[in-house]
Amino acid sequence: MPLIRRSAADTGFDHPWPSEITPAAVYARRRDWLRQAGAAGAALVLPALPALAGGQAASSARPGKLAALPAQRSGVAGAVVMERPTAYADVTGYNNFYEFGTDKSDPARYGARLKPRPWTVQVDGEVLKPATFDLDTLLKLAPMEERTYRMRCVEGWSMVIPWLGWSLSALLRRVEPTGNAKYVEFTSLADPQQMPGVASRVLDWPYTEGLRLDEAMHPLTLLAFGLYGEVLPNQNGAPLRLVLPWKYGFKGAKSLVRIRLVARPPQTSWMRSAPGEYGFFANVNPTVDHPRWSQATERRIGEDGLFARKRPTLMFNGYEAQVGQLYAGLDLQKNF
Amino acid sequence: MAPLRLVALNRLALHRAAHPLLILACFGPLVGWIWAGSQGGLGANPAETLLKGSGLWTLRLLCLTLAITPLRVWAGLSALARWRRTLGLATFGYATLHFLAYAWLDMGFDPAAVVRDLSKRPFALVGFAAFVGLIPLAATSWNGAIRRLGARRWQALHRLVYAIAGLGLLHFIWMRAAKHRADEVWPYALTLALLAVARLLHRQRTNSRPAALTARTP
Numbered sequence: 001m002p003l004i005r006r007s008a009a010d011t012g013f014d015h016p017w018p019s020e021i022t023p024a025a026v027y028a029r030r031r032d033w034l035r036q037a038g039a040a041g042a043a044l045v046l047p048a049l050p051a052l053a054g055g056q057a058a059s060s061a062r063p064g065k066l067a068a069l070p071a072q073r074s075g076v077a078g079a080v081v082m083e084r085p086t087a088y089a090d091v092t093g094y095n096n097f098y099e100f101g102t103d104k105s106d107p108a109r110y111g112a113r114l115k116p117r118p119w120t121v122q123v124d125g126e127v128l129k130p131a132t133f134d135l136d137t138l139l140k141l142a143p144m145e146e147r148t149y150r151m152r153c154v155e156g157w158s159m160v161i162p163w164l165g166w167s168l169s170a171l172l173r174r175v176e177p178t179g180n181a182k183y184v185e186f187t188s189l190a191d192p193q194q195m196p197g198v199a200s201r202v203l204d205w206p207y208t209e210g211l212r213l214d215e216a217m218h219p220l221t222l223l224a225f226g227l228y229g230e231v232l233p234n235q236n237g238a239p240l241r242l243v244l245p246w247k248y249g250f251k252g253a254k255s256l257v258r259i260r261l262v263a264r265p266p267q268t269s270w271m272r273s274a275p276g277e278y279g280f281f282a283n284v285n286p287t288v289d290h291p292r293w294s295q296a297t298e299r300r301i302g303e304d305g306l307f308a309r310k311r312p313t314l315m316f317n318g319y320e321a322q323v324g325q326l327y328a329g330l331d332l333q334k335n336f
Numbered sequence: 337m338a339p340l341r342l343v344a345l346n347r348l349a350l351h352r353a354a355h356p357l358l359i360l361a362c363f364g365p366l367v368g369w370i371w372a373g374s375q376g377g378l379g380a381n382p383a384e385t386l387l388k389g390s391g392l393w394t395l396r397l398l399c400l401t402l403a404i405t406p407l408r409v410w411a412g413l414s415a416l417a418r419w420r421r422t423l424g425l426a427t428f429g430y431a432t433l434h435f436l437a438y439a440w441l442d443m444g445f446d447p448a449a450v451v452r453d454l455s456k457r458p459f460a461l462v463g464f465a466a467f468v469g470l471i472p473l474a475a476t477s478w479n480g481a482i483r484r485l486g487a488r489r490w491q492a493l494h495r496l497v498y499a500i501a502g503l504g505l506l507h508f509i510w511m512r513a514a515k516h517r518a519d520e521v522w523p524y525a526l527t528l529a530l531l532a533v534a535r536l537l538h539r540q541r542t543n544s545r546p547a548a549l550t551a552r553t554p
Contacts, residue, residue: 089380090380093380094379094380094381104380104381105379157381157384200519289456291457292457292459292460292510292511293457294453294456299381299383301380301381302380306373306378306382306383306386306441307440307441309444310442310444
């Protein structure tokens with residue numbers, strides 16, 4: 001007989017006395033003393049293994065692998081989530097980037113073939129000032145911000161990633177969208193010379209994604225140039241990519257070469273490939289299952305133990321307060 | 337193949353150490369996961385590694401099990417006959433691990449969640465049906481069961497394995513379908529198709545023999 005009875009609807013967040021709720025920042029750090037105590041103990045017992053003792057505590061420090069990308073902490077509402085960032089090794093070693101292969105270790109294995117410099121991005125379509133921006137111009141177009149976002153993959157796993165970048169709206173305003181601009185289409189690089197996965201017919205290349213203009217203009221919509229204090233590793237979509245924390249990860253098109261403002265909803269690669277499984281919006285939604293698995297729960301990479309119960313997936317990945325109003329009145333069961 | 341080479345191969349398969357080695361080899365992947373798990377070497381998503389790995393090994397062992405009879409008949413490797421049960425039981429073992437990985441790691445060992453999931457997802461239900469189908473085969477794998485059922489009834493029951501193989505393959509193709517991963521699927525599909533054809537040809541050949549030679553009427 002369990003001491004605490006929980007109803008099926010109890011997600012663990014209801015609390016009758018707000019004054020007793022532990023502040024989120026304190027809660028997120030609840031195991032730090034344990035970790036520090038463990039590290040101190042290990043340092044005493046295992047003086048020969050300092051790397052082991054310090055390995056976990058320094059998880060969000062700069063890994064020192066790539067060029068530093070200085071940034072300030074973002075002031076955008078919801079941009080810094082109080083959860084422990086996923087280890088750099090997992091963020092950069094376990095991800096999907098089909099241009100390099102369909103296995104989640106392929107991007108890290110073959111990413112070195114990508115040349116992220118020189119790089120240009122064409123921004124055109126329904127705009128008054130179409131332009132082709134080179135990477136150095138983009139890096140200085142707006143102040144670089146650090147944002148720690150949850151990342152929920154459609155496959156049922158999640159991470160917490162400290163990105164560097166700025167709101168896409170800064171770039172869109174620069175090119176001045178016309179009244180006809182209602183959607184934005186994003187195109188990734190598809191160069192078989194640099195990307196071995198492009199040779200296979202897994203998807204219709206180049207990879208394209210799309211957003212409604214109001215989604216693209218939302219301050220949380222991030223044009224990312226780096227993570228963990230450094231420029232983007234090739235496998236994570238160097239030199240620039242889209243990050244949409246309230247949508248499934250595949251919406252975040254990587255290694256962008258073109259951003260086009262359009263009047264009609266753009267076709268996306270996944271909608272062409274499997275229209276029954278992937279919709280245009282792809283908002284994280286625990287109540288709309290993927291045809292082949294449930295989206296109600298997720299496994300946090302590197303944190304949830306093998307035999308731990310999976311954690312509940314949050315509506316809009318926990319960003320409902322920030323983005324919920326974008327979808328007011330929209331039937332989310334139909335528009336998945 | 338030269339008959340001399342055949343004799344040597346048969347002798348090798350009959351070697352005292354051959355069968356224990358096969359059993360050890362069948363435990364190989366499991367031991368590998370346990371070792372990797374203790375070293376943190378199951379990757380960023382250990383649950384996914386185990387779920388996929390156990391499913392793939394079920395399919396691989398099933399292919400090996402079904403290859404025994406054609407190899408025995410066509411290649412004359414009669415010594416392989418006693419490996420079939422071992423491989424069949426290993427197939428069942430990995431299918432059980434696969435189901436456990438799903439029910440435990442994915443569904444949190446909640447029977448209601450498993451039932452709900454299976455009723456919603458035909459691809460999972462097909463896999464589950466294949467697993468359930470293996471149970472009577474594993475349960476009647478001992479010599480006593482063959483004696484009690486009678487060879488003919490036992491054989492009829494164990495032909496179920498071809499339907500199970502079909503379901504298992506469908507489960508795998510379905511899982512992979514949306515990602516257009518034909519490269520992963522076709523080696524297994526081709527192997528199983530060839531083995532099924534071999535089985536049919538073998539049956540035709542034995543059926544065309546005079547009945548008195550193949551079976552006694554009860």
